Amino acid sequence: MKLFIINGPNLNMLGIREPEIYGTLTLKDIESKIRLYCAKKQIDVEFYQSNHEGEIVDIIQSAYQKADGIIINPAAYTHTSVAILDALKAVDVDTVEVHLSDVDEREDFRKISYVSFFAKKIIKGKGVDGYIEAIDFFVNRI
Numbered sequence: 001m002k003l004f005i006i007n008g009p010n011l012n013m014l015g016i017r018e019p020e021i022y023g024t025l026t027l028k029d030i031e032s033k034i035r036l037y038c039a040k041k042q043i044d045v046e047f048y049q050s051n052h053e054g055e056i057v058d059i060i061q062s063a064y065q066k067a068d069g070i071i072i073n074p075a076a077y078t079h080t081s082v083a084i085l086d087a088l089k090a091v092d093v094d095t096v097e098v099h100l101s102d103v104d105e106r107e108d109f110r111k112i113s114y115v116s117f118f119a120k121k122i123i124k125g126k127g128v129d130g131y132i133e134a135i136d137f138f139v140n141r142i
Ligand code: DQA
Pocket: 009, 010, 011, 073, 074, 075, 076, 077, 078, 098, 099, 100, 101, 102, 103, 110
């Protein structure tokens, strides 16, 4: 099984960025945990981060007929991007949406998620464990 894990803008700043909300792990730390877990489960994983909406669209498009699942934390684009939603619909790869923080407990504008119109599952407020839960979603689906 091949999974694409895609992280959106400012997630490259984890560890520095608002640690009271996002914790102190860096994206590299999160990537290492995910790679270790995927190796144990014999999952082939491709890990991406981009600060650019169009680049995220390109990454999603590259998952067409290549990935069995997408795990995406679109970060701020969650709340604004019809383009990312449309890309997910275009490639039609099963998708789990992950947020480190509980977006429902924050500002009102974070309660809207375009990606949620397509995602099979939404995981919020569980930190790095949210990504592991998302991987398990695909493992248990087999
Ligand atoms: C986030 C929540 C978003 O509202 C925010 O813009 C992010 C990160 C999260 O993981 O909690 O950048 O997706």
